Amino acid sequence: MNLKCVIVEDLQVAADYLAKCCEKSGQIDVQAHFPNVQEALVYLNQHAVDLLFLDVEMPGATGFELLDQLAYFPKVVLTTSKSEYAYDAFEYNVTDFLKKPFTYQRFLESLQKLTTATPENNITSTATDHIFIKSDGKLVRLNNDDILYIESMGDYVKFVTGDKKYVTHNTIKNLEEKVNRSCFIKVHRSYIINITKIDDIRENDLYIKGNEIPISKAHRSEVMKRLNII
Structure with a gap:
Protein backbone atom coordinates (compact mmCIF):
# COMPACT_ATOMS: atom_id res chain seq x y z
CA MET A 1 0.00 0.00 0.00
CA ALA A 117 10.71 2.41 10.48
CA THR A 118 9.38 0.43 13.45
CA PRO A 119 7.52 1.44 16.62
CA GLU A 120 10.78 1.17 18.55
CA ASN A 121 12.54 3.88 16.56
CA ASN A 122 9.67 6.00 15.31
CA ILE A 123 7.80 8.27 17.71
CA THR A 124 4.84 8.49 15.33
CA SER A 125 3.88 4.92 16.21
CA THR A 126 2.20 4.28 19.52
CA ALA A 127 1.50 1.15 21.50
CA THR A 128 -1.93 -0.33 21.01
CA ASP A 129 -2.88 0.00 24.68
CA HIS A 130 -2.63 3.80 24.76
CA ILE A 131 -2.68 6.98 22.69
CA PHE A 132 -1.13 10.42 23.03
CA ILE A 133 -3.23 13.55 22.49
CA LYS A 134 -2.32 17.23 22.40
CA SER A 135 -4.20 19.15 25.07
CA ASP A 136 -3.39 22.48 26.76
CA GLY A 137 -0.09 22.74 24.92
CA LYS A 138 1.28 19.38 25.99
CA LEU A 139 1.18 15.72 25.01
CA VAL A 140 -1.02 13.69 27.32
CA ARG A 141 -0.90 9.90 27.46
CA LEU A 142 -4.28 8.21 27.79
CA ASN A 143 -4.56 4.49 28.35
CA ASN A 144 -7.31 2.94 26.25
CA ASP A 145 -8.88 1.44 29.35
CA ASP A 146 -9.22 4.88 30.94
CA ILE A 147 -11.15 6.39 28.02
CA LEU A 148 -14.92 6.10 28.35
CA TYR A 149 -15.86 7.79 25.09
CA ILE A 150 -14.86 10.45 22.57
CA GLU A 151 -17.31 13.18 21.57
CA SER A 152 -17.20 15.51 18.57
CA MET A 153 -17.29 19.25 19.25
CA GLY A 154 -17.12 20.74 15.77
CA ASP A 155 -13.44 21.16 14.91
CA TYR A 156 -12.49 19.67 18.28
CA VAL A 157 -13.11 16.42 20.14
CA LYS A 158 -13.53 15.69 23.83
CA PHE A 159 -11.91 12.63 25.41
CA VAL A 160 -13.88 11.64 28.51
CA THR A 161 -12.25 9.52 31.21
CA GLY A 162 -13.56 8.49 34.59
CA ASP A 163 -12.27 11.62 36.29
CA LYS A 164 -11.30 14.13 33.61
CA LYS A 165 -12.12 15.55 30.18
CA TYR A 166 -9.56 16.54 27.54
CA VAL A 167 -10.32 18.74 24.52
CA THR A 168 -8.06 18.62 21.47
CA HIS A 169 -8.18 19.79 17.87
CA ASN A 170 -9.18 16.71 15.87
CA THR A 171 -12.13 15.02 14.17
CA ILE A 172 -14.11 11.86 14.83
CA LYS A 173 -13.43 10.77 11.24
CA ASN A 174 -9.68 10.96 11.76
CA LEU A 175 -9.79 9.26 15.16
CA GLU A 176 -11.90 6.41 13.81
CA GLU A 177 -8.86 5.42 11.72
CA LYS A 178 -6.36 5.89 14.55
CA VAL A 179 -7.83 4.33 17.70
CA ASN A 180 -7.53 0.65 18.59
CA ARG A 181 -10.59 -0.92 17.01
CA SER A 182 -10.50 -3.90 19.33
CA CYS A 183 -11.92 -1.72 22.10
CA PHE A 184 -13.30 1.38 20.38
CA ILE A 185 -16.26 1.62 18.03
CA LYS A 186 -18.07 4.50 16.35
CA VAL A 187 -21.73 4.48 17.41
CA HIS A 188 -22.83 7.84 15.98
CA ARG A 189 -21.35 10.51 13.71
CA SER A 190 -20.41 12.41 16.88
CA TYR A 191 -19.31 9.57 19.19
CA ILE A 192 -16.68 6.87 19.48
CA ILE A 193 -17.07 4.76 22.62
CA ASN A 194 -15.01 2.23 24.53
CA ILE A 195 -17.17 -0.84 24.06
CA THR A 196 -15.91 -2.38 27.31
CA LYS A 197 -17.38 0.55 29.27
CA ILE A 198 -21.05 0.18 28.25
CA ASP A 199 -23.27 -0.21 31.32
CA ASP A 200 -26.57 -0.77 29.51
CA ILE A 201 -28.45 -0.12 26.27
CA ARG A 202 -32.03 1.15 26.05
CA GLU A 203 -33.50 1.25 22.56
CA ASN A 204 -31.39 3.79 20.64
CA ASP A 205 -29.19 4.97 23.48
CA LEU A 206 -26.35 3.45 25.46
CA TYR A 207 -25.13 4.51 28.89
CA ILE A 208 -21.59 4.79 30.21
CA LYS A 209 -21.14 5.95 33.80
CA GLY A 210 -24.42 7.83 33.67
CA ASN A 211 -23.68 9.46 30.30
CA GLU A 212 -26.37 8.96 27.66
CA ILE A 213 -24.94 8.40 24.17
CA PRO A 214 -27.08 7.97 21.05
CA ILE A 215 -26.69 5.00 18.71
CA SER A 216 -27.45 5.91 15.10
CA LYS A 217 -29.37 3.54 12.84
CA ALA A 218 -26.33 3.30 10.59
CA HIS A 219 -24.15 1.95 13.41
CA ARG A 220 -26.61 -0.02 15.54
CA SER A 221 -26.10 -3.32 13.71
CA GLU A 222 -22.32 -3.22 14.14
CA VAL A 223 -22.65 -2.28 17.81
CA MET A 224 -24.94 -5.24 18.49
CA LYS A 225 -22.56 -7.60 16.70
CA ARG A 226 -19.74 -6.49 18.98
CA LEU A 227 -21.64 -7.09 22.22
CA ASN A 228 -21.30 -10.36 24.09
CA ILE A 229 -25.01 -11.16 24.06
CA ILE A 230 -26.05 -14.52 25.53
Whole structure:
Protein backbone atom coordinates (compact mmCIF):
# COMPACT_ATOMS: atom_id res chain seq x y z
CA MET A 1 0.00 0.00 0.00
CA ASN A 2 1.36 3.41 -0.97
CA LEU A 3 2.03 6.08 1.65
CA LYS A 4 -0.39 9.02 1.59
CA CYS A 5 1.62 12.23 1.87
CA VAL A 6 1.31 16.00 1.96
CA ILE A 7 4.06 18.39 0.88
CA VAL A 8 4.40 21.61 2.89
CA GLU A 9 6.84 23.82 0.99
CA ASP A 10 6.68 27.50 0.07
CA LEU A 11 8.93 27.21 -3.01
CA GLN A 12 6.92 25.85 -5.92
CA VAL A 13 9.99 24.50 -7.74
CA ALA A 14 11.01 22.50 -4.65
CA ALA A 15 7.46 21.18 -4.18
CA ASP A 16 7.29 20.15 -7.85
CA TYR A 17 10.61 18.30 -7.57
CA LEU A 18 9.42 16.42 -4.48
CA ALA A 19 6.16 15.50 -6.17
CA LYS A 20 8.07 14.13 -9.18
CA CYS A 21 10.29 12.05 -6.86
CA CYS A 22 7.21 10.64 -5.14
CA GLU A 23 5.56 9.78 -8.45
CA LYS A 24 8.73 8.21 -9.84
CA SER A 25 9.13 6.02 -6.75
CA GLY A 26 5.69 4.47 -7.23
CA GLN A 27 5.34 4.19 -3.44
CA ILE A 28 4.03 7.60 -2.36
CA ASP A 29 0.72 9.25 -3.28
CA VAL A 30 0.80 13.03 -2.92
CA GLN A 31 -2.58 14.14 -1.58
CA ALA A 32 -1.91 17.88 -1.53
CA HIS A 33 0.70 20.65 -1.49
CA PHE A 34 0.55 23.72 0.73
CA PRO A 35 2.87 26.77 0.70
CA ASN A 36 2.41 27.61 4.39
CA VAL A 37 1.67 26.10 7.78
CA GLN A 38 -1.76 27.67 8.25
CA GLU A 39 -3.30 26.12 5.14
CA ALA A 40 -1.58 22.80 5.79
CA LEU A 41 -2.95 22.54 9.34
CA VAL A 42 -6.54 23.04 8.20
CA TYR A 43 -6.18 20.14 5.79
CA LEU A 44 -4.09 17.84 7.99
CA ASN A 45 -6.39 18.06 11.00
CA GLN A 46 -9.26 16.93 8.80
CA HIS A 47 -7.45 14.33 6.67
CA ALA A 48 -5.11 11.72 8.11
CA VAL A 49 -1.93 11.14 6.11
CA ASP A 50 0.98 8.76 6.57
CA LEU A 51 3.79 11.14 5.71
CA LEU A 52 4.74 14.83 5.65
CA PHE A 53 7.51 16.33 3.53
CA LEU A 54 8.00 19.48 5.57
CA ASP A 55 10.05 22.60 4.91
CA VAL A 56 11.25 24.50 7.97
CA GLU A 57 11.37 28.19 7.02
CA MET A 58 8.09 29.39 5.52
CA PRO A 59 6.06 32.63 5.67
CA GLY A 60 4.03 33.00 8.84
CA ALA A 61 5.19 29.96 10.80
CA THR A 62 7.90 27.30 10.72
CA GLY A 63 7.57 23.61 10.03
CA PHE A 64 8.34 22.92 13.68
CA GLU A 65 5.38 25.07 14.71
CA LEU A 66 3.21 22.92 12.47
CA LEU A 67 4.39 19.79 14.29
CA ASP A 68 3.63 21.47 17.62
CA GLN A 69 0.02 22.05 16.56
CA LEU A 70 -0.71 18.87 14.64
CA ALA A 71 -3.29 16.65 16.32
CA TYR A 72 -1.66 13.34 15.35
CA PHE A 73 1.73 11.97 14.39
CA PRO A 74 2.49 11.06 10.78
CA LYS A 75 5.99 10.20 9.66
CA VAL A 76 7.95 13.36 8.87
CA VAL A 77 10.82 14.10 6.49
CA LEU A 78 12.22 17.60 6.90
CA THR A 79 13.39 19.31 3.71
CA THR A 80 15.60 22.36 4.23
CA SER A 81 18.75 23.95 2.87
CA LYS A 82 20.14 24.69 6.35
CA SER A 83 22.08 22.03 8.25
CA GLU A 84 21.61 23.82 11.59
CA TYR A 85 18.08 22.43 11.80
CA ALA A 86 19.41 18.88 12.05
CA TYR A 87 19.46 19.02 15.87
CA ASP A 88 15.86 20.24 16.01
CA ALA A 89 14.94 17.46 13.60
CA PHE A 90 16.45 14.99 16.05
CA GLU A 91 14.53 16.57 18.93
CA TYR A 92 11.27 16.15 17.03
CA ASN A 93 12.30 12.60 16.17
CA VAL A 94 11.56 13.00 12.46
CA THR A 95 12.23 10.01 10.24
CA ASP A 96 14.77 11.76 8.01
CA PHE A 97 16.39 15.09 7.17
CA LEU A 98 16.77 15.93 3.48
CA LYS A 99 19.19 18.81 2.92
CA LYS A 100 18.38 20.76 -0.23
CA PRO A 101 19.32 20.30 -2.97
CA PHE A 102 19.09 16.51 -2.80
CA THR A 103 19.30 13.88 -5.50
CA TYR A 104 16.71 11.29 -6.39
CA GLN A 105 19.05 8.63 -4.99
CA ARG A 106 19.09 10.46 -1.64
CA PHE A 107 15.29 10.62 -1.81
CA LEU A 108 15.19 6.84 -2.27
CA GLU A 109 17.41 6.39 0.80
CA SER A 110 14.89 8.44 2.77
CA LEU A 111 12.07 6.31 1.39
CA GLN A 112 13.90 3.21 2.60
CA LYS A 113 13.99 4.65 6.12
CA LEU A 114 10.28 5.42 5.92
CA THR A 115 9.32 1.90 4.90
CA THR A 116 11.53 0.18 7.47
CA ALA A 117 10.71 2.41 10.48
CA THR A 118 9.38 0.43 13.45
CA PRO A 119 7.52 1.44 16.62
CA GLU A 120 10.78 1.17 18.55
CA ASN A 121 12.54 3.88 16.56
CA ASN A 122 9.67 6.00 15.31
CA ILE A 123 7.80 8.27 17.71
CA THR A 124 4.84 8.49 15.33
CA SER A 125 3.88 4.92 16.21
CA THR A 126 2.20 4.28 19.52
CA ALA A 127 1.50 1.15 21.50
CA THR A 128 -1.93 -0.33 21.01
CA ASP A 129 -2.88 0.00 24.68
CA HIS A 130 -2.63 3.80 24.76
CA ILE A 131 -2.68 6.98 22.69
CA PHE A 132 -1.13 10.42 23.03
CA ILE A 133 -3.23 13.55 22.49
CA LYS A 134 -2.32 17.23 22.40
CA SER A 135 -4.20 19.15 25.07
CA ASP A 136 -3.39 22.48 26.76
CA GLY A 137 -0.09 22.74 24.92
CA LYS A 138 1.28 19.38 25.99
CA LEU A 139 1.18 15.72 25.01
CA VAL A 140 -1.02 13.69 27.32
CA ARG A 141 -0.90 9.90 27.46
CA LEU A 142 -4.28 8.21 27.79
CA ASN A 143 -4.56 4.49 28.35
CA ASN A 144 -7.31 2.94 26.25
CA ASP A 145 -8.88 1.44 29.35
CA ASP A 146 -9.22 4.88 30.94
CA ILE A 147 -11.15 6.39 28.02
CA LEU A 148 -14.92 6.10 28.35
CA TYR A 149 -15.86 7.79 25.09
CA ILE A 150 -14.86 10.45 22.57
CA GLU A 151 -17.31 13.18 21.57
CA SER A 152 -17.20 15.51 18.57
CA MET A 153 -17.29 19.25 19.25
CA GLY A 154 -17.12 20.74 15.77
CA ASP A 155 -13.44 21.16 14.91
CA TYR A 156 -12.49 19.67 18.28
CA VAL A 157 -13.11 16.42 20.14
CA LYS A 158 -13.53 15.69 23.83
CA PHE A 159 -11.91 12.63 25.41
CA VAL A 160 -13.88 11.64 28.51
CA THR A 161 -12.25 9.52 31.21
CA GLY A 162 -13.56 8.49 34.59
CA ASP A 163 -12.27 11.62 36.29
CA LYS A 164 -11.30 14.13 33.61
CA LYS A 165 -12.12 15.55 30.18
CA TYR A 166 -9.56 16.54 27.54
CA VAL A 167 -10.32 18.74 24.52
CA THR A 168 -8.06 18.62 21.47
CA HIS A 169 -8.18 19.79 17.87
CA ASN A 170 -9.18 16.71 15.87
CA THR A 171 -12.13 15.02 14.17
CA ILE A 172 -14.11 11.86 14.83
CA LYS A 173 -13.43 10.77 11.24
CA ASN A 174 -9.68 10.96 11.76
CA LEU A 175 -9.79 9.26 15.16
CA GLU A 176 -11.90 6.41 13.81
CA GLU A 177 -8.86 5.42 11.72
CA LYS A 178 -6.36 5.89 14.55
CA VAL A 179 -7.83 4.33 17.70
CA ASN A 180 -7.53 0.65 18.59
CA ARG A 181 -10.59 -0.92 17.01
CA SER A 182 -10.50 -3.90 19.33
CA CYS A 183 -11.92 -1.72 22.10
CA PHE A 184 -13.30 1.38 20.38
CA ILE A 185 -16.26 1.62 18.03
CA LYS A 186 -18.07 4.50 16.35
CA VAL A 187 -21.73 4.48 17.41
CA HIS A 188 -22.83 7.84 15.98
CA ARG A 189 -21.35 10.51 13.71
CA SER A 190 -20.41 12.41 16.88
CA TYR A 191 -19.31 9.57 19.19
CA ILE A 192 -16.68 6.87 19.48
CA ILE A 193 -17.07 4.76 22.62
CA ASN A 194 -15.01 2.23 24.53
CA ILE A 195 -17.17 -0.84 24.06
CA THR A 196 -15.91 -2.38 27.31
CA LYS A 197 -17.38 0.55 29.27
CA ILE A 198 -21.05 0.18 28.25
CA ASP A 199 -23.27 -0.21 31.32
CA ASP A 200 -26.57 -0.77 29.51
CA ILE A 201 -28.45 -0.12 26.27
CA ARG A 202 -32.03 1.15 26.05
CA GLU A 203 -33.50 1.25 22.56
CA ASN A 204 -31.39 3.79 20.64
CA ASP A 205 -29.19 4.97 23.48
CA LEU A 206 -26.35 3.45 25.46
CA TYR A 207 -25.13 4.51 28.89
CA ILE A 208 -21.59 4.79 30.21
CA LYS A 209 -21.14 5.95 33.80
CA GLY A 210 -24.42 7.83 33.67
CA ASN A 211 -23.68 9.46 30.30
CA GLU A 212 -26.37 8.96 27.66
CA ILE A 213 -24.94 8.40 24.17
CA PRO A 214 -27.08 7.97 21.05
CA ILE A 215 -26.69 5.00 18.71
CA SER A 216 -27.45 5.91 15.10
CA LYS A 217 -29.37 3.54 12.84
CA ALA A 218 -26.33 3.30 10.59
CA HIS A 219 -24.15 1.95 13.41
CA ARG A 220 -26.61 -0.02 15.54
CA SER A 221 -26.10 -3.32 13.71
CA GLU A 222 -22.32 -3.22 14.14
CA VAL A 223 -22.65 -2.28 17.81
CA MET A 224 -24.94 -5.24 18.49
CA LYS A 225 -22.56 -7.60 16.70
CA ARG A 226 -19.74 -6.49 18.98
CA LEU A 227 -21.64 -7.09 22.22
CA ASN A 228 -21.30 -10.36 24.09
CA ILE A 229 -25.01 -11.16 24.06
CA ILE A 230 -26.05 -14.52 25.53
